[in-house]
Amino acid sequence: MPSPDLASLPLAAFEDLAALSARRSARWRPGLAARQGPALHSEIFASSRDGAGAGAALALALDDWRSLPQQDAGEVRHPRSVLWVQTREAARRGGRPYRAGLPGDLPARVIHVLAEKAEDALFALEEGLRCRDLAFVVGEIAGNPRALDFTASRRLTLASEKHGVPLFLVRLDAARDLSSARMRWEVASMPSSAPRWNAQAPGPPRWRAELFRARAHAPGEWTLGEEAGRLVASKAQREADEAVAGWTAGLRLRRSPRRA
């Protein structure tokens, strides 16, 4: 399939307001939560051999949390807690959260749940999503347990959307199965950017993140990184541009018959 170049699209495509707004909203970028609200149910696929999954999940969650307008002054004084649910298998493979290494003010906010089975972890996740006093919920589940099927992920999505508590579910060493997650990422570690003083040392973390399925955004690939505690995403790669173009063109094609 010949890929349409963005610049060569006919002007009519941009006159189509629906397509235009779609294109505007199509691209994911950090801080988008300020305009669109938080991403409510995200899945992050990662390997258990490194800390990329949990690292990226926390970075995404904190980015959303910071860009949301804070409701009241009480929130500043007593920030809401964060529920971190792990199955025992996930904790065995990827370790448990370590207070001294958590970013920002998270150390004092984390409540950890260690579940024996995936069923228990799903129960804990759902209870966490129903709790109005939580900022967000982080889950870590290893592999593809039978309990985590499409129905279970749909339950999580509905609970999350009903109560507005975002869920970031890290899937360690898992295959991309069926899921109703609104955004699905595949994250792997990347060589870190050079630190300022010691060129030999590892710098601030960077990840290669592929958004391979999302409801409100075009898929794409980014280099995510943390700089001074904030999430930065460097420019999308070429194939992502093509995907956006294809997606927008698809929208245009889909719209035109209805308009006629």
Add this chain to the structure above:
Amino acid sequence: MSVEVTEARPRRILSLWLPALAMDRWHLTIAERGGVPAAGPLVLIADTAHGPRIEAVDRPAAAAGARKGMMLADARALCPEIATAPADPAGDLAFLEQLALWAQRWGPWSALDAPEGLLVDVTAVAHLFGGEEALLADVHAAFAQRGLALRAAIAPTAGAAWALAHYGPERAIVEGRAGIMRVLAELPVAALRLDQDVVTVLRRLGLKRIGDIAGIGRDAIQRRFRNRKLRTANPLIRLDQLLGRVSEPLLPVIQEAVPLVQRRLLEPIRHRQLLDRVVADLARDMARELEAQGQGARRLELGLWRVDGEVVVRRLELAAATRDPAHMLRLFAARLDDVDAGFGIEMLRLRASWAEPLALDQNDIEARAESHGTSLAGCIDRLIVRLGAKAVSRPVPYASHLPERAQRWQPPLEPEPTSQGLLEFHSRPRKLLDKPEKIAVLYATPDGYPQRFRWRGEVHDVARVEGPERIAPEWWRERGAARLRDYYRIEDGQGRRYWIYRQGLIGDGRGGVPDWYLQGLYA
């Protein structure tokens, strides 16, 4: 020490002594069960390392020569037909506690005087009974009705009342503090509530009566007992307490009503649906009970009495005080799944064995849960009920430099312990493995850190390194051969960041070639 008690009107203390408490209680228990006690001599015994020892004797046994504290074998030698029953000191104490509460009919508060006495404060209440003689008569009548032997006395101090009850004349009353010495001078020194060895010492000194001690002057006794700081070992302190020169604090018994509701069922229930309904009723009753007391439950115990005599108990601990019936019901519903009803459940009882004050504000966790989500405490309760209390926790800092000791887990809603802040330049990993995992170093640089290593069956090439950060062993805690750790922060060719350490140094004399471990994963 010698605080003068300056009160215009002295207190009036009623001392009750039940000389045969254990034996009386045993007879009462037998009578309650419908049995007839044997007429022969009876002793209550306790097992000791040297065989059974007599704890209490009844009148025929005492006449036959048995005494408290004697070995049973010796008593058997005097009187072979002696009957025995086990003593129950814990039961006696519980009975005494009940008696203390019951004795509050004669005064606003009462205190235990274990093992077989009570003290009741009857200051300014005697006129309600028509004078102190009438009060004592009433007390004797009431105890006689319960079948308990009693000696009672009233005096301005607890010490004097005790002495009179134990060693004084029947129904003694001492008016005013000035009269104490006059009445008590003739009593033996044992009436001072002293240890047995002190009484022996006094007797050998020729001081047999309380009047003798008061007669020879304080200085001599002060010198003899100057090292005895304990009340029960120093006759001067006891004498001062007896005379009211030193105040003697008494610990009153206060009845605390545990919120409790129960349902007896006409027909034993065997089905879950009915059980849920009864539990819902109980939860509602409990909520009302707690509301009346202005309290919220922290621990709930649900007892299920089965027809065949089994009692099933389900306990529940709550993260925050609550009295919301729907919340209680929901938590119990998860705990009742494995109850075996057997032939049916005939009684249910719900107790809030731990309650805390709770203001009147929280009323409908469950209704709000539908619309706005649960509160944090409610959420944690639900998690704990299903997953167990250990599964839900939060990390708190602990004063240690060893990474795995520097973090502890505690229940989620407890306040965080104070701690020293972290140093900015100490970089710590985001996640720590449960146990440091050994890595096989395939090739090390001359600087000492590994260039290539194998972890969990995969080879990593180290691209960037920072370190070492040296953490010495905690010599005050660990054994002497513990080795230090050199931590390195590394990144491999694919950008995976780890925290590894070498345990020990080459040639530190604490073992062979040091091992390498991987402990943490950086983001």
